[in-house]
Amino acid sequence: MSKDQSIDKLLNHWKDDFQADPYLSSRVRSEAARRQTIEGKRGDSVAIWIGNAFSRPGLAACFAAVFMLVGMGVSQLLNQGVVRDSDELTFSYRLSIDPLYRLQAMAGADEFTNRSVVPARHKSQEAPVLLAGLGWLQGQLDLSKPQYERVTALHGDYEVAFDELFAQLLESHRAYRAFDKKRMDSDVIDYFQLYELLQTQKQLSEESARLTEELLGKVEQVIEPSQRDRYRELLDSIYPSFSFREKKTTDA
Amino acid sequence: MRKIGANDHELMRGLIREDPGSLESIIEKWERPLYSFAYRYTQNEFATREIVQETFVRVFTKRERYNFDYPLSSWIFTIAANLCKNKARWHKRHPEVSLEASLGNGGEEGERSMMDVISSEGELPAESIEKLEELDMLKQAVMGLPHDLRTAVLLHHYEDLSYKEIAEVVGCSVRGVETRLYRARKLLRVRISQIAEREEEAQKKTAPFSSEAVHRVFSNAVC
Numbered sequence: 417m418s419k420d421q422s423i424d425k426l427l428n429h430w431k432d433d434f435q436a437d438p439y440l441s442s443r444v445r446s447e448a449a450r451r452q453t454i455e456g457k458r459g460d461s462v463a464i465w466i467g468n469a470f471s472r473p474g475l476a477a478c479f480a481a482v483f484m485l486v487g488m489g490v491s492q493l494l495n496q497g498v499v500r501d502s503d504e505l506t507f508s509y510r511l512s513i514d515p516l517y518r519l520q521a522m523a524g525a526d527e528f529t530n531r532s533v534v535p536a537r538h539k540s541q542e543a544p545v546l547l548a549g550l551g552w553l554q555g556q557l558d559l560s561k562p563q564y565e566r567v568t569a570l571h572g573d574y575e576v577a578f579d580e581l582f583a584q585l586l587e588s589h590r591a592y593r594a595f596d597k598k599r600m601d602s603d604v605i606d607y608f609q610l611y612e613l614l615q616t617q618k619q620l621s622e623e624s625a626r627l628t629e630e631l632l633g634k635v636e637q638v639i640e641p642s643q644r645d646r647y648r649e650l651l652d653s654i655y656p657s658f659s660f661r662e663k664k665t666t667d668a
Numbered sequence: 669m670r671k672i673g674a675n676d677h678e679l680m681r682g683l684i685r686e687d688p689g690s691l692e693s694i695i696e697k698w699e700r701p702l703y704s705f706a707y708r709y710t711q712n713e714f715a716t717r718e719i720v721q722e723t724f725v726r727v728f729t730k731r732e733r734y735n736f737d738y739p740l741s742s743w744i745f746t747i748a749a750n751l752c753k754n755k756a757r758w759h760k761r762h763p764e765v766s767l768e769a770s771l772g773n774g775g776e777e778g779e780r781s782m783m784d785v786i787s788s789e790g791e792l793p794a795e796s797i798e799k800l801e802e803l804d805m806l807k808q809a810v811m812g813l814p815h816d817l818r819t820a821v822l823l824h825h826y827e828d829l830s831y832k833e834i835a836e837v838v839g840c841s842v843r844g845v846e847t848r849l850y851r852a853r854k855l856l857r858v859r860i861s862q863i864a865e866r867e868e869e870a871q872k873k874t875a876p877f878s879s880e881a882v883h884r885v886f887s888n889a890v891c
Contacts, residue, residue, distance in 0.1 A: 423853050426806045426860075427825050429799060432707045434700050437717065441692045444724040451729060 509549030510654055512571070513631055515582035516624040523589055546571055556650055557643045566638045574631045581624055588616050676740035683731045695724055698740075701827050702748050708822050709752040711807060715759075719751045741829060742836035749819045749837055756815070801867075802860075809859035817852040820845055 437443075468475075511518045550571060554564050592613050599605055632651060639647055679697070682690035699720060706719040726747050727734075734743060810818060816838045823829045823837060824845075831845045838845065 419857055420853055423856050424825070426802055427821075429803055430708065430806060432704050434703050434707075436696075436699055437720075440699060440721060440724065441695050443721055444691065444695070444728055447721070447725045448728045451725070 506552070506650070506654060509552050512546045512549040513574070513578065514624065514628045515578050515585055516621050516628075518578075518582050519585045519589060523586060546575060553650075557639060557646055559639070559643070563638055563640075567635055570631060570634050570638065574627060577627060581620065581627065585620050585624065588613065588620055592617065677736055680731065680734050680736070680740060683728070684734070691724075691728060694727065698724075698744055702744065704826050705745065705822055706748055706752055708810065708826065709749075709818060710755055710759075711811060712759075715755050719748060719755060722751055723748045738836060739833060741827075742833050745823060745827070745829070745833075745837045749815075752819075753815050805860045805863045805867075806856070808863055809856045812859050813852055813855060816840070817848050817855065820848040821852040821856075824849055 507521075511521060550564075550568055553559070553567065557563075559567060595606075595609060595613055636644060636647060676697075679690060679694050683694060702720045702723055703716060707713070707716040710716055710719065723744060727744060734740075810821070813821065820834055820838055823834045824831075829837070831842045834845045835842050838848065840848070
């Protein structure tokens with residue numbers, strides 16, 4: 417006997433105890449009728465509800481107003497979410513490219529007033545992540561891969577310079593605070609020291625502004641004219657008084 | 669063997685026209701094959717009754733959509749096979765112990781059932797037990813088959829469906845049905861021998877314990 421035959425023989429031994437169900441057809445009919453009724457009722461009830469609503473103009477107007485308000489509310493909420501996300505990323509990017517702004521946001525320095533710095537709306541205890549800022553910029557300007565690589569390289573060139581400048585600014589800020597405390601305690605002002613401190617601050621803040629503008633100017637040269645308007649729009653939101661000037665660039 | 673073809677189409681036309689008795693005629697002809705298929709697929713009487721009824725409800729409610737290019741057997745078994753598959757999936761997620769299923773230890777699927785014992789009356793006890801054991805193994809092996817292999821083998825062996833009809837139910841080519849039947853038989857053989865080996869090992873483990881227990885009980889009784 418072949419292997420298949422032995423399986424077939426075994427299958428033949430498997431009997432079932434079928435007994436016809438005398439009530440099957442009546443159960444099938446009643447179940448089918450029940451389902452048709454439910455479907456009909458479901459369709460009817462929706463139609464009746466809509467019909468009732470629209471047969472009374474006042475009620476229909478109320479419904480329309482409610483739907484409109486709900487829609488507006490939802491769109492407002494969604495919009496706020498988008499704006500909030502965008503705001504946070506703008507903040508993160510700006511921290512990466514602006515040492516003076518970083519000092520203001522991280523150390524609360526408000527004595528560097530010789531440059532129109534828009535006050536930081538956020539406070540940060542952590543150093544910025546350049547990559548997050550670049551991701552945001554890439555999304556905003558829809559940079560191509562080569563553009564993104566060039567923009568990343570440019571930011572990379574300036575990253576160390578920005579960090580060093582931030583460290584100097586922080587040091588200057590601490591020295592100024594110490595001087596201020598000493599002045600308050602002793603009620604004596606060392607004008608020579610104050611002059612030196614203010615000069616350092618001026619020099620550092622000018623250097624910070626110059627480097628930031630230099631980088632932004634270089635980035636603008638990388639992007640296409642079609643992306644430039646959006647870029648300027650973004651910069652306007654960050655630096656309202658910022659204007660692109662042909663500047664002599666330095667090696668960052 | 670069932671008569672297929674023109675008669676089925678006539679019955680369906682009657683059902684669509686809502687001829688009196690048309691549903692009853694279809695049920696009369698297809699209840700047994702459907703029961704036979706669903707019972708062997710699910711191995712559960714209650715589930716089988718449900719599937720058979722639901723199949724006829726769907727045939728009745730969707731009669732307008734029937735495609736006369738295909739035999740009724742393909743349509744009716746496609747509905748039943750899908751219901752069986754859904755039911756099996758549901759049972760997998762909601763395991764339960766069938767009252768009917770087991771007289772053996774633990775109530776596992778494929779254990780010896782009361783129905784089998786009753787139907788084997790009249791045979792010699794040793795032959796009957798051996799046959800029951802083989803049948804249990806076959807049932808376990810069938811339950812272990814994937815849906816399309818199980819459907820193909822059951823429709824081919826018990827319902828006499830042609831390869832073409834089975835292909836329409838399973839959703840493959842005629843050649844695909846041949847492959848599935850070959851694979852199903854092969855899997856059944858492998859699984860049956862695996863189950864047999866497992867049961868043999870289990871018997872070896874339990875036998876000394878049982879005799880020891882009997883001996884202890886017996887000696888207690890003597891004392």
